[in-house]
Amino acid sequence: MLPEWVYRDCPAISLRHRDAALVRQSELTKPAGALGRLETLAVELAALQHAARPSAERAPIVIFAGDHGIAAQGVSAFPQEVTIAMMANFAGGGAAISVLARELGSPLEVVDAGTLAEAPLQGIVTDKPRRGSRDFSQEAALEASEVAFAFECGQRAVARASARQPDLLIFGEMGIGNTTASAAIAAALLGTGPDLMAGSGTGLDSAGRERKARIIAAALLYHGLQSPGASPERVLCAVGGLEIAAITGAIIAAAQGRIPVLVDGFIVSVAALAASRINPSCRPYLLFSHASAEQGHHLVLQALKARPLLDLDLRLGEGSGAALALPILRLACALHNGMATFAEAAVPGRA
16 A cells, blocks of 8 residues: 555664664763663664764754644634644744744745645745544545655655755654544554544644544544454555644654754654554664653653653643754753763773
8 A cells, every 4th residue: 555665664873873873872971871872862862873973963844734624523723724834834934933043044945744734834845645633523634645655755754854964853743633643543453442532733722632532532433443453554544634644744754864853842743653563673763852741741652652851741742842852952962972981081990
């Protein structure tokens, strides 16, 4: 169903560079382990990048946008028109991720992977097979060919970003209704009750969340996905979204190109879960930025055996949590690369 490249193995990490980084950490002027996860982050990046000196300086951000037919069921506190308006806001520099990208010096690309926009918008890459997904409470959200197109949209975005020789990539998303689609995907893949997976999204109250969970539960029953076992490909067709599928493809493509991905919150983590199920060899390339306030995120992180760097009660999306975590990676690399060893500083080592 998906293009053949999706299933190709990603490169293995470099054990030689990992071991050299571990040795260097043991020689730096500090007690062993004193910098905690900053040490392991630097070692992990060295192994992934096959580099003696890891780096997180070049970190392009790509935002994928898509609209969702399930929005017709009233699962969002905002109208569907917001998706297109926010795309323009991203490109115009007024969104949170736009500000963060400027502050970080990270180039920002916005991709219309499946919004309802009828014509291309200025400053936005249009790469979509259709305008929005279908209402998955009544029919399959996407056809197999549309999911395949979205994966290749993700691959094309990675190819464009790769021209900048990135140290890592950040993917974000925008799409009214996409927390509902993501909760449905995660519930289907993990066999978790939608009541545990469905969160407040754009700001639903408790009654809105309960209604959202009921809609997801009914849709999973309708598509025969109420218990685990269905392939990720089938799940993405039944209840997915074009921007979610594009991120899934982008994650695999990045890993195949030996580019680590700093994973954002709930929606991007669900795409990462799907990517890891489709191509398990991409999993080592995933670094997790933060624990979202979105209800089901901790269950997705648990399934991925992921330990995020931050917990700031974020649930904005857009790649904002990953952008906020990027300075931590940069500082971890700076410490690893710039600190003196005991020998260089003529400081006595441990007795």
